[in-house]
Amino acid sequence: MDNFTFYSPTYFVFGKGTENEAGHYVKRFGGTRVLLHYGGGSVIRSGLLDRVKASLEKEGLFWAELGGVQPNPRSGLVYKGIELCRKENIDFILAVGGGSTIDSSKAISIGTPYQGDFWDFYAGKAEAKTSLPVASVLTIAAAGSEGSDGSVITQENGMYKRGYGSELIRPVFAIMNPELTMTLPPYQTASGCTDIMAHVFERYFTNTRNVEITDRLCEGILKTIIKELPKVLENPNDYEARANIMWAGTLAHNDVCGVGREQDWASHNLEHELSALYDCAHGAGLAVMFPAWMTYVMRHDVNRFAQFAVRVWGCEMNFENPEETAKEGIARTRAFFHSIGMPTSFAELGAKEEDIPKLLETLQIEGRTEGFFMKLGPKECEAIYHLACRE
């Protein structure tokens, strides 16, 4: 196990009706002038935004509003948010929505007190030194942004999708009511769960030896999604299944199951180019990229893939030929994604094989590598994109 530090100070408020406590917690964590940041119609139509506003009003808090966050959140709205925060002397940002809204809030949070262009952080040109506190009322189990120190934004000038991480943008609290996820369409629910599984995959496939405790946690999260998601697709109002998925989504990405081990993250970066170019759901892109990545890297550590097959998917170990077991685990992963309505090839996603040179260009892979489980140069990334074109 590698040396590590682990720090997850977010205050999680989980369960039915908890959105009505938003104002209470904003106040408790020092907010007085709040930016309410959200996406589109659903939080308005469902009455959620009104309930959150009522709870702010009850505590006598001022708020300004900025809606319009899109999936794969854009730089343009971040600039608008920064301007609004400065104009209104905002001291607290409350995201009402999913990962996109939270990520956009995080960008605004470090961009507001910064003299330069907030994109400097995402382009790797500057480190954030200060921020406004961010919190969220979560509406989809997926990105894990409610408990993570990361944020991903798409720069509209060039459609580059880039991430930034800092303790400064880890949410101070997260309100998580599984009921709020009941109205999600099946495709979004499944796409969110794919993202959760992908966050675990990125940590699970590692070269670090002897990390039994984090292996077991990873497997537990995966098995939970595999068991609970079909229930939710069958009955969207299954509160218990929604609740298990929601807590699993947070633990998949606050790094409790990723500490002390090398992580990979190649598939996420390969996917980012897909969702930047085609504006597809991140989870859907991951469902396409992961089976391809697994197939390409499997021989690097057959035993780890066999462990994955046996422990996560309940495959029987083929002791005479572990590679068969490893392959079975990958086939089960792909079949599961299909069964939940996810695409698993470029064609199903609406991506085109002839765009691969374009994807490699925006990935900016020349002269460097992606991932750690296997380091992937330009040729390897290209091969994986081609594998992802196969059914």
Add this chain to the structure above:
Amino acid sequence: MDNFTFYSPTYFVFGKGTENEAGHYVKRFGGTRVLLHYGGGSVIRSGLLDRVKASLEKEGLFWAELGGVQPNPRSGLVYKGIELCRKENIDFILAVGGGSTIDSSKAISIGTPYQGDFWDFYAGKAEAKTSLPVASVLTIAAAGSEGSDGSVITQENGMYKRGYGSELIRPVFAIMNPELTMTLPPYQTASGCTDIMAHVFERYFTNTRNVEITDRLCEGILKTIIKELPKVLENPNDYEARANIMWAGTLAHNDVCGVGREQDWASHNLEHELSALYDCAHGAGLAVMFPAWMTYVMRHDVNRFAQFAVRVWGCEMNFENPEETAKEGIARTRAFFHSIGMPTSFAELGAKEEDIPKLLETLQIEGRTEGFFMKLGPKECEAIYHLACRE
């Protein structure tokens, strides 16, 4: 899943050599005048205390010392610590040791600024309103006190062992170097691991339905201990196994695997009377009490015990007779405790069946119940103590 809040803001610093960063972290978390609190000879003999002092000195920090913490930490030393903290204007308490030292530090931390007797908190007569920050350099994987909000102290006046919990005493940081646990005698290592398993058992056996994610985390922690502990007993210097156990010990008790579900805690309370009366290791007492408790309550939910047997111990499910599977899981638990050198009966522990009335008296069980999985009145507690007398 029940509504819950989860808050685990402790900063964990994990790995080789991390004790040398103690001073750095004390300073970072605002300490200037430190009480170094520890137990006996081992932290001195091993040179650990000197390394910690050197790191405090490097940061220019003042410190006072108070050694002498005993297993099952006593009220007497807490009173001494409070006096010393007041005299020396201490603003930070650094525990160098295991759960007993950390628990003693926590008691001093809330006792120092309190006008009354610190025992008021443990006797349920007062709530702490303020505290000195506490942190630890951990030397045994066991109690999980390094990341928990709880503390257990034995009142010497009557030998009552009582617990208190508050966010105010959750450690601000925990330094965890698995190397520091390599010199522990096998009995203490095994006793610590029994405590870790017991913390999971208290959460695992619940009446709350549909808590798959926390079930899976619990099972992962238990499987880790079951796999890693025998390696350590075989080779005390197995760093990787020590590391897996140490991180598992924290996760077993910071409540990440216990949220959203009713917990039990009867066995812990029944055990406290044993270690108060006989001054035995807490883990050893738990190894005696848990198989007895499991045997007594198993029929309350046979399926849950069958799940425990299948998922944790790898037993094959007897579909015609689930109770057989449930019993097998309990038998495997008892056999495991035996295999790691733990007692599993009163006689092996050095406890006496004729003391049961005395245990029930200090438990103060008249007119109330223990536990939640099954509520246990005086008769049930008595029956479980008698069961624990059997081999």
